[in-house]
Amino acid sequence: MNRHAGNQPNLMISPTRLFVYAQAFRFSSGRGRCFSPGLRTLLSWYIAHLQRIVIDRAALKRLRLRIERA
């Protein structure tokens, strides 16, 4: 996903990947971890992301459709 696809635009880098990259700075100079997303924010992003996956809106809409038909 983060690697260059070569045709479709690909400007997105996963925050987790950036977090890992930033650890190289933490393990060495300790300065300039400016592209780290921050652990707490990363976790809140994960939670929001998981909610999107777990709460299957499509299934909810199908359920709604059935109720409407009933």
Place this chain on the structure above:
Amino acid sequence: MPDKLVYRDWQSVRHYLEQRLRQRSLRLVSLDLFDTLLGRIDTPEQVQKACCRELARLLPGAASDTPLLTPDSVWQARQQAEAELRQQALQQGLDPECRFSDLVPRWLEKLGRKPEPAQVCLCIDTEVRLEKLALYVKPGVRTFLNWLAQQGIGIIAISDMYLDRLLLESLLEDKGLQPLLEQVFVSAERLKGKYSGRLFQAVMRQRDIAPAHWVHVGDNPVSDRRIPCSLGIQGIWLYEKAELRQREQQQLNAAMAAHGSIWRGRYFFSLLQQRLLHLEPESDDFYFSYGRDVLGAAYSTFMLGLQERLRRQPVQRLFFVARDGFLFQQMYQSLEGRRPPDDYIYLSRKVITAASVADGLSLEQAQVAFYNPKQQGLLSICKVYGLPENRLEPLALQHGFTHFDEPLQNWQDQRLQAFLADTQVQAIIRQNGRTQRNLLETYLAQAGFLGGGHVGLVDIGWNGTVQKFLKQAFGERADYPVVNGYYFAFVPKMYSDFGSNNFCEGIIHDSRRDNACERIPAEFEEIFEQGARSLEATTVGYRRLEGRVEPVLKSGHSPDRMAEVTCNRMVTAMHAGVMTHWKHFLALRQLTGCNSSDLLPYVYGMLERAVVYPSREETRMLTRLVHTEDFGHDHVLDLGRHSLGLRDLLHPRTLLASLQQATWRYALFAQLPTGIANFALRIAYLHAVRK
């Protein structure tokens, strides 16, 4: 009541309509507009907030007792005005709708402004302009509408929207959909919405159509399917899962942007990706894609930073330095609005060094030529300083040199010291240096640099050699300008004092800021130079031609230039990619109001990924580029085609030597699985740099 139909794409809708057409039971198709025909790269709320931000900046000041406008105050006033109008419509027995042309005067009043026609126009134009930037025609829509237009039935659009019909029509015109639609009905016109069924009833009366002959398609299961079905109209719910996911992702990205750090930049570039996906054709060219996705982000952020600095500290004229300033000038020239005039100035380290020996050549200066691993002793000195080899070679023989191109490993070589101490040698050098210096001075005056008052100098980087030398050589002149040097990356390793009124700043990277994470462009300078360079050869000198001084470019027959020309196609593709990125970057700048500091953390992350953790394809393709230097040699630089394997890890000394000599050290591990080796090297390198 008609069946409640749900279809997942336009192809399925078309199949259904074909059946109805065969049954001759279809006379009218109505289509919802937003999220059905038109997609959004950003949520409506974000677009409205962008409008408020723009208006806070653009609306002229009112009386002195009126509070200063902020984006938030403009947003609050809009919310209040809108709520009042919707309430008013409800009290009149209509649907809680509002019309933008009614909203704007009330909005202005709440801001303490008189709703004068010019201000009303400004608000409307700003909103419509930003809406146009945020909207795109969804995939498959044009094909579907073109097919529908050939079926001889009515096609109309029905939308629940606060924009007036005429404004909506102008949006559709901009997207090229207006000619395909007979009529547009909008809730704002009659203050009746689809969700109450009143808008459908009004259309039914106006078009005099029986519900049984009418099909409506839209993305909302209630207002586009249940309500029309309850009126006897066949409603179809267009349920596109990918679109829905995308909208959810947009909302998440917008919410995360509030956390700052990389999140704001990530949100910005996610919007940019949407625009590129929907508004630009796909490209199979690797170099175009690399320019668009990697270099485009870095260069565009640099140009945004440059604009911000020019606003803070205006200059009278901006000079883009050959050759790496070329692309920046193209980007600058595509900016709209008032900006300082610009020029392309032919300078190189070669012409600078040639002029710098006007007072003779010292041993320290001569040693500069030996920094090149492929140095050829005195020949290299002649090449770097543009000295006449044929006149100096006989004199070198007198001082014990047998071969003029013999590499000099001992930089304190006695023969070299004797050669430089020779008055005849120095006389030739001085004579040549003075000629070059006079030509350069005339060229600078002719280009408007000398006498320019306060000028900006834009270049890729790195040491600021050109700027330093110009000040040193001509700084005593009364008409020498105040110079602001803006560099993509500024790493003043060689000099620290640039003299008075001679300012330098690295916008993406400035080593004086001591931020390890922004140093990334300096880890692979060559790719940033290649991506920005012009196609012409480097400047090797100047000559007088018809009363003017013209630059002399390197001969097309020199081996490095010939190699370079073979790469021009790749460089052109990268330029095209960068310019595509820049076009959408500018559009989104208006929509998001982001500044360079908002974007930089994410851009550093993008560059870290591209330079330290390149993919195999990136390594393979980028190392095909030929890199030359403008220091007078004819060599080309190997960008690291030979990657290391697991066996090399068993030979630490060879490994270390390879890493030390590599131009792009992280590319050496391209063949190793996972990025662990690159990660370990990164840690080791950052440790070494610190020490």
